[in-house]
Amino acid sequence: MNDFLPAQKDKKLPERLTLPCEFDKETGLIEFWSGKTTLSKDGRTRTGSGNIFFEIAPKPNVLFEFESDEQPEAVEVLESKFNTEQFGIHQLSCDQPIGPMTVNVTNTNKLNYFSGHLGEHIEPDPHFDSIKYLTINGPDLFGKIIEGSDSVFKGRTETKVDGFEIVIDQIKEKKKNIQFPFVFTHIIEVRFKKSSTNSGIDVIGSVLQKTLSFMCGRWVGLVGPWGYSDTGKLNRAFPRVTMVSMNPPGLSWYDRMVMGTFEELFSCLFHAYNEPEKYKVITTGIGWYIESEMSAGFIEGSIILQQAALESFAWLDLVDRTQRYSKSKFKKLHAAEKIRQLLKVYSIPSEIPAKCEEILSYANDNNLKEIDLPEVLVHIRNSLVHGTPSKVMKLFSRRNGSHERVGLWYQINGLLAQAILAIVGYQGKITCRSLDVEFSHSAIKDVPWRKYES
DSSP states (O other): OOBOOGGGSOOOBBBOOOOOOOTTTTTTTTTEEEEEEEEEEETEEEEEEEEEEEOOOOOOEEEEEESSSSSHHHHHHHTTTTTTTEEEEEEEOOOTTOOOOOEEEEEEEEETTEEEHHHHSSSSOEEEEEEEEEEOOOOOOOOEEEEEEEEEEEEEEEEEEEEEEEEEEOOSSSSOTTTOOOEEEEEEEEEEEEEEEEHHHHHHHHHHHHHHHHHHHOOEEEEEEEEETTOOEEEEOOOOOOOOOSSSOOOOOOOOTTTTHHHHHHHHHHHHSSSSHHHHHHHHHHHHHHHHHHTHHHHHHHHHHHHHHHHHHHHIIIIISSSSSSSOOOOOOOOHHHHHHHHHTTTTOOOOOOHHHHHHHHHTTTTSSSBBHHHHHHHHHHHHOOOOHHHHHHHTTTTTTHHHHHHHHHHHHHHHHHHHHHHOOOOOEETTTTOOOGGGGEEEEEOOOOOOOO
């Protein structure tokens, strides 16, 4: 339950974070800035009215529009049809809190209307004491009780990492309507002990998005940020949005009833940033995990991504980090054995779950050397990538072939999620896909590599 008795409203509770901007509740439209401005390129400057706005449908995007005060002559309009110089990178002069920006003109109309996408700020960014984001299609996060506009609910998540504090509040008191493909779900505020620069907030924003997306099994969008001074004055607005996937929620190892997941996972990923090579492999793997969870390239394409990610993690952990294998010895291992050894280090079970009869049947019918998930993964992946026409025909002509591949995809992505969590050092709980349970909460278990305090 997310709502509480009316009597609880009499208690003094923290109020939900204020929105960084107003947005249209029907259309999701945000106007970042509008006013008189100039559009310049190669010494040519036009004066007119500009507008920078965010639209949530049909797909979240930040755009600009500019309408010149000058009315072009007929000959200029004719010449423009054979001239592409009006397209490309321009400079748009905006007042604060936006400031001058580069823009990419992708559409014009009679030389007095220009539109397209935003580029980068031209002026140096000021320092910020806090920043805010709007979140699109974020995960359910139950935490501290706060007071919204018309109810009291569990909607606040807080964590402290190094020199900053993160507060995440739900926007909607009621359950979000998943009939809409994109919905604003949270306000995020990051408060710094010391003023931070743009480079600092870019790292935090990147880790925030990857943490929330990894928890959801789909891309969670961040709009902004908006940067504030210690007095709460808005210093700079960043009109941008990250990649975001549509509702409804996807599959995930994360369960909303498990408290503290975001706090621990964000800390793990943020500290991994200090090891650039490790962070690169981890974030690439998270991207492949999310794309696989969303069936990128259909189930077969996802299976190929899964093996690539698991082998990358095996190299990172067994060769680069722990040096359990030399480079030459590791390269000689069969692909399935590389994955098997990675899982073994963290006590992640690799056997075929008892409920997965189709996968077991595939392994037996093909007389595989090892009857486990890594062996089946590599065998099917090789049939897809390196197979002759006869091998591919054999794979797709199996009576229960689609069930075999779907079952394998589902189980392997569970192993991939665990591999990522183990390598970053997560010690919390996960939803185990290998268990045959009636209710999902019965599948919530401690990670198999968890270290218990004595």
